[in-house]
Amino acid sequence: MSADQISIIIVEDEPEFRRRFAQIIDSEPTMRLAGVAANKREAQALIDREDFDVMLIDLGLPDGTGIDLIRNVSQRKPDVDIMVVTVFGDEQHVVSSIEAGATGYILKDSTPADVISCIRLLRAGGSPVSPVVARSVLRAIRSRMGGPGATSTSAPARSANAENNPLSARETEILQLLAKGMSFNEIGEILGISPHTVTAHIKKIYRKLAVHSRGEAVYEASQMGLLKT
Amino acid sequence: MTHCLNRRPCIPARPSPSLRTLGRAALIALALHAATAAAATLPIKKLEWSYVAPDAQAQADPSAPGTNFELPLRWPTEEGTPLRTVAMRLRFGLPAVPDRTWAVLLSHASEGGRLSINGKYIGTIPEESAWRHVAWRRPQMLSIDPSLLLEGDNELLIESRFGPGAHTLARVEVGPQGEIWNLYALQFFFEHTATWVGATVALITALIFGALWLERREAISRLLALAALFWLTGCAAALVEIMPQGLRPWVQLASIAATAGFMATLAITLMRLSSLARRREEWLICGYAALGPALCLASSLRAEPYLQLAWQPGLLLIVGVATGVGLYRRTQAGVASPHPLVLVAAVILLCAGLLDYASVIGLNSLDGVPAMNFAGPLMLLALAAPLIDGFIKTMHQAELARVELETRVREREQLLKRNFERLRESERVKVEAQERQRIMQDMHDGLGSQLMSSLMLVERGAVSNDQFAQILRESIDDMRLAIDALAAEDADLAAALGNLRFRMEPRLRAAGMELTWDARRLPEELGLHPDVVLPILRIVQEALTNALKHSRARAVRVTLGTEGSGESQSFDIRIADNGRGIAGERVGGRGLLNMRNRAQKIGAQLKLETAPNVGTTVHLRTRIGPANPSTRGQQTVLNTQAVIERARQQ
Numbered sequence: 001m002s003a004d005q006i007s008i009i010i011v012e013d014e015p016e017f018r019r020r021f022a023q024i025i026d027s028e029p030t031m032r033l034a035g036v037a038a039n040k041r042e043a044q045a046l047i048d049r050e051d052f053d054v055m056l057i058d059l060g061l062p063d064g065t066g067i068d069l070i071r072n073v074s075q076r077k078p079d080v081d082i083m084v085v086t087v088f089g090d091e092q093h094v095v096s097s098i099e100a101g102a103t104g105y106i107l108k109d110s111t112p113a114d115v116i117s118c119i120r121l122l123r124a125g126g127s128p129v130s131p132v133v134a135r136s137v138l139r140a141i142r143s144r145m146g147g148p149g150a151t152s153t154s155a156p157a158r159s160a161n162a163e164n165n166p167l168s169a170r171e172t173e174i175l176q177l178l179a180k181g182m183s184f185n186e187i188g189e190i191l192g193i194s195p196h197t198v199t200a201h202i203k204k205i206y207r208k209l210a211v212h213s214r215g216e217a218v219y220e221a222s223q224m225g226l227l228k229t
Numbered sequence: 230m231t232h233c234l235n236r237r238p239c240i241p242a243r244p245s246p247s248l249r250t251l252g253r254a255a256l257i258a259l260a261l262h263a264a265t266a267a268a269a270t271l272p273i274k275k276l277e278w279s280y281v282a283p284d285a286q287a288q289a290d291p292s293a294p295g296t297n298f299e300l301p302l303r304w305p306t307e308e309g310t311p312l313r314t315v316a317m318r319l320r321f322g323l324p325a326v327p328d329r330t331w332a333v334l335l336s337h338a339s340e341g342g343r344l345s346i347n348g349k350y351i352g353t354i355p356e357e358s359a360w361r362h363v364a365w366r367r368p369q370m371l372s373i374d375p376s377l378l379l380e381g382d383n384e385l386l387i388e389s390r391f392g393p394g395a396h397t398l399a400r401v402e403v404g405p406q407g408e409i410w411n412l413y414a415l416q417f418f419f420e421h422t423a424t425w426v427g428a429t430v431a432l433i434t435a436l437i438f439g440a441l442w443l444e445r446r447e448a449i450s451r452l453l454a455l456a457a458l459f460w461l462t463g464c465a466a467a468l469v470e471i472m473p474q475g476l477r478p479w480v481q482l483a484s485i486a487a488t489a490g491f492m493a494t495l496a497i498t499l500m501r502l503s504s505l506a507r508r509r510e511e512w513l514i515c516g517y518a519a520l521g522p523a524l525c526l527a528s529s530l531r532a533e534p535y536l537q538l539a540w541q542p543g544l545l546l547i548v549g550v551a552t553g554v555g556l557y558r559r560t561q562a563g564v565a566s567p568h569p570l571v572l573v574a575a576v577i578l579l580c581a582g583l584l585d586y587a588s589v590i591g592l593n594s595l596d597g598v599p600a601m602n603f604a605g606p607l608m609l610l611a612l613a614a615p616l617i618d619g620f621i622k623t624m625h626q627a628e629l630a631r632v633e634l635e636t637r638v639r640e641r642e643q644l645l646k647r648n649f650e651r652l653r654e655s656e657r658v659k660v661e662a663q664e665r666q667r668i669m670q671d672m673h674d675g676l677g678s679q680l681m682s683s684l685m686l687v688e689r690g691a692v693s694n695d696q697f698a699q700i701l702r703e704s705i706d707d708m709r710l711a712i713d714a715l716a717a718e719d720a721d722l723a724a725a726l727g728n729l730r731f732r733m734e735p736r737l738r739a740a741g742m743e744l745t746w747d748a749r750r751l752p753e754e755l756g757l758h759p760d761v762v763l764p765i766l767r768i769v770q771e772a773l774t775n776a777l778k779h780s781r782a783r784a785v786r787v788t789l790g791t792e793g794s795g796e797s798q799s800f801d802i803r804i805a806d807n808g809r810g811i812a813g814e815r816v817g818g819r820g821l822l823n824m825r826n827r828a829q830k831i832g833a834q835l836k837l838e839t840a841p842n843v844g845t846t847v848h849l850r851t852r853i854g855p856a857n858p859s860t861r862g863q864q865t866v867l868n869t870q871a872v873i874e875r876a877r878q879q
Contacts, residue, residue: 109705114735131727132713180748181727183734190749
């Protein structure tokens with residue numbers, strides 16, 4: 001058990017997939033399986049007990065949605081990378097989990113090589129993103145920009161909208177190119193940056209989205225009188 | 230009044246009302262009875278007539294007896310006759326000197342004069358002079374102090390002057406002032422106030438129908454307004470009782486012209502109401518009506534008395550004929566005829582005219598009220614009533630029509646709204662059905678047929694584990710494609726193609742092929758119809774799969790972009806490899822055929838360029854721009870037919 005090994009926990013209720021992911025990680029020498037959980041309760045215990053670098057989590061757990069766990073982990077253990085295990089056509093959930101603090105996602109039927117390279121990418125500071133997810137993220141940001149300020153159209157409100165967009169021009173451009181199906185390498189070539197920088201940008205985008213949505217949640221909670229100031 | 234104060238003697242104490250006409254009697258009988266009930270008055274029937282100085286015929290001895298006449302008296306004087314001065318002595322006997330004030334009443338006394346009782350002056354009524362003409366139509370009353378009266382014989386002296394024209398003195402009555410005043414008031418009403426009432430009716434009629442004519446240009450309104458104006462003129466002439474001498478001929482002329490005009494207009498109106506509008510007859514009537522005033526004018530009024538006798542009955546005759554026509558029309562069905570009220574009024578008018586004429590020629594009592602005074606306004610009202618009634622009915626109908634129209638418009642509006650909602654609903658249902666059909670067909674074409682053929686292979690036992698995994702993977706790929714196409718909101722083909730790229734890239738890389746994806750010339754939004762998204766995805770997947778399986782290429786390049794602009798804008802996809810190309814016998818292969826069919830269905834162009842050891846390029850061009858509904862409709866039909874066709878085949 002080397003210190004360089006990436007320690008991983010798996011939260012997955014379907015035994016077949018749990019076994020498959022466990023096998024993939026076990027067969028990879030640079031990774032270590034730190035524990036598995038089949039439901040929210042077990043997962044919470046695992047999170048409290050273990051130290052880990054990466055959490056693979058399925059959103060649809062028998063005793064509730066995994067979004068709460070993602071939010072919990074991303075706040076208590078900011079160094080942990082959270083990777084959502086998803087089925088295709090589930091982009092909306094991917095965006096909500098990114099907003100909750102996830103930095104990556106992987107399809108359930110991915111090949112073992114895909115799973116390994118995805119986890120590596122995450123730990124190296126990048127984030128994988130598919131065109132449809134990129135498009136969904138763009139859409140989520142746009143609707144949020146139109147959201148709180150939509151009630152008034154005065155000039156200050158519009159500038160507040162601009163402030164509402166947490167992304168820089170470069171980050172938005174990268175998302176747009178991703179949405180068109182371009183790879184990190186191709187985007188890097190077009191923008192004159194390394195592919196690694198592109199993935200770093202994407203992770204930053206994810207973080208911003210999570211922080212932003214968290215801030216919004218706090219704001220909304222204080223508005224509703226849930227938090228004492 | 231209607232007392233028989235004509236040439237025949239009658240009992241003064243109880244004068245019986247003469248039954249002349251129903252119309253007139255009905256109007257006056259009531260008042261008459263009220264007046265005669267307390268008939269303590271004393272009518273004087275005889276008068277002694279003598280000319281006095283300065284009259285040329287004045288006798289040298291004023292006390293010499295004059296000529297005796299019986300009342301009523303009518304004495305026409307020719308035009309040009311100088312002013313005459315006359316003394317009329319009327320004698321009456323009293324059994325005792327009354328203790329109350331008495332009065333004398335002169336009925337239909339056209340001349341004024343100075344009145345004395347037993348030589349004692351009692352008062353003056355304005356009389357004719359060199360510069361002033363009087364023609365009283367109202368009764369006159371003067372009071373007599375009882376101290377002037379004597380037991381036995383008394384004498385009432387009227388000293389009067391008269392000029393040319395027709396003069397009358399119908400009746401003289403003395404009696405207690407109260408009783409005389411009753412008679413006076415009654416006569417005043419019928420002979421003076423009634424004229425005012427008639428004038429007012431005529432004025433209002435003229436105003437209303439004149440305005441109606443100005444607004445609507447309706448012939449009957451014009452005739453009615455004209456008749457009313459004539460009547461008004463006649464009334465005005467009758468109401469002017471004192472005038473300068475110079476004005477007298479004109480007032481008389483106006484009076485004659487007004488009568489003629491009224492009668493002529495009335496006759497024409499009656500004819501028109503009987504829908505008998507004959508120009509020639511109408512001109513004849515007008516001509517005859519104009520004849521009287523013309524002759525009067527030409528003869529400086531000398532002809533007036535003769536006209537009254539000979540010409541005026543002609544007017545009555547004309548109206549009578551017109552009324553007869555109206556009555557005749559009334560008996561015919563289906564022909565426009567005057568309102569019954571109009572005909573009744575016309576008959577009354579004719580009777581009144583005949584009565585008045587009878588008074589003129591002396592067949593009848595002189596002292597009756599001119600019956601035309603009542604018949605004229607009655608006629609105007611009778612003519613106006615149906616018109617006004619019709620007008621009100623028209624307004625009611627207009628109101629009803631408006632309400633009905635409003636109701637209909639509202640109903641139509643609701644109907645339209647319902648239809649619109651039904652249409653929208655059916656549109657929605659249609660869109661949903663199209664969507665369902667699309668999804669159904671996608672499942673059928675893709676996953677369904679793939680699973681079906683896989684099942685057959687597996688059942689034959691001809692599949693190894695790896696092949697089985699491969700088949701399932703392909704099935705999942707196809708399902709993903711379908712889901713990507715469905716998830717691609719706003720037909721977001723670029724992202725769906727991107728997803729496809731990400732799925733295919735590891736496999737190509739594993740086979741030693743490098744995939745380049747050039748989407749730089751792809752705009753943010755592609756205006757493609759949802760129906761074409763999945764076929765395009767399938768074609769691209771098929772092309773990449775072909776390259777993967779058969780090309781042995783080192784590199785595959787996918788270029789996405791739009792060409793042209795506006796109507797001719799198109800979406801172009803090129804999938805090019807540098808492999809060994811497709812051999813001639815394989816160009817008609819199943820994969821390529823599938824691609825071609827799919828391209829054809831969505832109206833896209835598919836070009837295949839292949840050369841041995843150079844490579845293969847698949848070029849797909851899809852038109853963007855406003856979707857053509859007709860082609861889309863055809864496409865739906867084609868798709869439906871294709872589904873049916875395939876269902877038959879299986």
